[in-house]
Amino acid sequence: MTDEHETVLLVDDESALVDLYANYLGGAYRVLTATSGEEALEVVSDAVDVVLLDRRMPDMRGEEVLREIRSNGIEPQVAMLTAVEPTVDIVDMPFDDYRVKPVDKPELLGLIETLLERAAYDEHSQEFFALASKKAALEVGDADDTDEYEELCVELEEVRERIDATLDRIDTRGAFADLAKLS
Template structure:
């Protein structure tokens, strides 16, 4: 992660779409672009804060790029930004958010802001929001049944319980002790 403006890596095989998204955000963020999975992997490094990744690209699919990014320990928030409606196969994909194209400037900037904010959260909170994003994406697409969805809901509840347990251990009195 860098000082100054956050760095966003836009990855999509449609060059015109990459250029459009870049024009939406280049006045706010430092922007890197890639029009293939291989180019994305050679561009991504620890300076990248957010990756917006297309799911369906020739030669190397977004899912593969996502797994390679995670295996390389690239500490970036990753959103799948794709025209592919989510199905149960997203449950095991290690992304932080999922959005279906098209998106306008406000949606794109809002997505990046949310991802940057989540990057500051602890591990459990980040996991919670990634799971909640998957759940919401599946529900919006009408794919909220089946064993994968049920497993996702169970994982989400388990993470919620860990977060609640942490908050209970800290307690409200300790949390507000500095204010007294």
């Protein structure tokens, strides 16, 4: 379910593409746009829920923009939306999803809905989905036979185990005690 108060920042140096994506999203979200990394850093704030960020921009690369956003303590969901095929260099980038352009309207809307849903998850679950997105991107980019990919898989399994341990600690009877009283 979308909410017109949810804000999406589109960042791409191709203004025609920014306009197209803004048109796709305009009826469902509050849309902010930037056609450079520096402009994106001026526009982004805690009010932004999702950032769609191009990797290749002439003034400032997308990963630089992303690191600056994170270093400023701003924590929107970020998807790298780019024509750059993923390689192992993405493993250390603090994004939440990675998509290779072109994307159509249903894919773009689905991506934003997924990112907004993930934002409601706890920190471990968000980390899990970010790692799973990187793993999938590397598999699509045929970079799944590298040491970095293997390390990512290990990290993903460790996060999965932490989530499972947390779930195991939840007392099912206690969690559902109120339901038992109703029957």
